[in-house]
Amino acid sequence: MQTRKIEEWGIEYIKRYSLYQEYCRRMKHLLQDLISRESVQVYALEGWAKTPDEFFNELSNKKGVLPADPFRDVPDLATVRILLYFPSDVMTVERVIQEEFLVDLPRSTTSKDLEDPDIFGYKSIIYDVSLKSDRGRLREWEKYRDLKLHVQVRTMLQEAWAAVSPEISGTTDVVTKGKLKRKLSRVSALLEEADEDFHYLREAAKKFSIPVTPEKNMPIIEPMAPVKDLKLTKDSLRQLFESNGEEIYSFWARTASEVGFPRFAPEREYVEDSLDYLYRILDAAEISSVEGLKSFLEEMSSDNRGEEQLQTVFSAFEDDISSWKVDGYSAVFLLVLNMKWDVLQNKDLLGLGIKAGSDRIKGS
Structure with a gap:
């Protein structure tokens, strides 16, 4: 019975797969546009839909009770990952997400959640979102209004942690795993400190930068006036x-x-x-x-x-x-x-x- 249900869902997802791919492209471009207005420099912005094989394997390997509706309960059928340079940029993008989308807080990991001292590792912000009603009512968006989007917001160093730590911590040996976890904790702390230091250096460079003065007796060249941008008529x-x-x-x-x-x-x-x-x-x-x-x-x-x-x-x-x-x-x-x-x-x-x-x- 369970196998047949998974097969039915798999067939249905194959039918919807192109819709999720299209949704990822639309949301990727929308997020890119919204972030650019905040003058935040993005290192990379990626988007993808879970493939039918991945969808089928995830449900097949799931232990315990299957979700009542995987199209509603599986959060990462559509994913956008935003990689940024500095932690302060992450906070800015988090604010944009909260303002522009409906956020499923129980399924999300916010910056406040990361303050929990019991959380292991240099974790990143994750939001499960959907369209707000005003955007979802638009003809060009209405077919996506019931879809969820899994948004990962990370600095490059958080991405390094997310990519490497699963490979290292996957050992089954209890003693070795304990030693590796302690080492990973130190690496996590170093990465977090490095992110904070990069942020400090950027802010310090802004604060303490001074114009270079010409050497004595050197002629001062007046800068050219910027070309005036033509008004659009x-x-x-x-x-x-x-x-x-x-x-x-x-x-x-x-x-x-x-x-x-x-x-x-x-x-x-x-x-x-x-x-x-x-x-x-x-x-x-x-x-x-x-x-x-x-x-x-x-x-x-x-x-x-x-x-x-x-x-x-x-x-x-x-x-x-x-x-x-x-x-x-x-x-x-x-x-x-x-x-x-x-x-x-x-x-x-x-x-x-x-x-x-x-x-x-x-x-x-």
């Missing part, structure tokens, strides 16, 4: 997209078509309206400079991130996609709407014309 937006033979406009129009949005040849009037709506949503999303827009577009172009976001929108609305009209400006409109929702959700989208722009793309 509708004309500068058009100029950016139409430069180099409409390179940017054509790239995003082609990307939307490759994702699966219907091909169409827009009339000039449609393109002008698309430009206007893109300018409106950029202004509402507080992308107010040419350099700011360039930075956003570069971010969307790297690692196919923009293509993945458009694919997510396409998948969410696939049943109604035949009426959509996505030109180059409209494709970027959708990216801004998706990636800057945390800013846009607090704006009057109806009054600013953002909703009208969205409905127009859908052919409504």
Whole structure:
């Protein structure tokens, strides 16, 4: 009976596996975006879904009673690991997670939990989270609203501990295991102290750094004034997209078509309206400079991130996609709407014309 149940769950997980992979990619990019706004430097950010074989083996090797619902009770079907440089950055990311997601505290290990003196080793922060209701109600996120995410937040030294300590402490010899555990305790303390020292050195470098003064009788060269960042206007937006033979406009129009949005040849009037709506949503999303827009577009172009976001929108609305009209400006409109929702959700989208722009793309 138990074996048959595990097989049924395994078959069901195979059907859901692609959804969990997609969910990992979406959450990885969301976390990356949220963390970047805190000016935290990330060493690495990884995401993965548990493979069907791993899922099946975990349930098969489980001792005792099986979970009532593994899709709800197995916490790490989808995992994102965030590796950081300093403990203070870990605290910042922990705050972001607490503010942006629903946290399952009984299944999580917070920074307060790590203060327990009985905890062995240099443990890291772990959060089991899900989407908040406001994000889960969005069409592009609603299919993920019941999914859990296992988030590991570590410094690089905590990652070293997590990677090495299981290999060392796996011995079955009681005497040897006791000796190794004492040695591991000392290593754990050294790693924790090293993390604290790195943090101290960084803060000290900030506090005590002084400008280098020129040697006596050496001419003082006045620094060049920084180039003023151009304010984003509708004309500068058009100029950016139409430069180099409409390179940017054509790239995003082609990307939307490759994702699966219907091909169409827009009339000039449609393109002008698309430009206007893109300018409106950029202004509402507080992308107010040419350099700011360039930075956003570069971010969307790297690692196919923009293509993945458009694919997510396409998948969410696939049943109604035949009426959509996505030109180059409209494709970027959708990216801004998706990636800057945390800013846009607090704006009057109806009054600013953002909703009208969205409905127009859908052919409504």
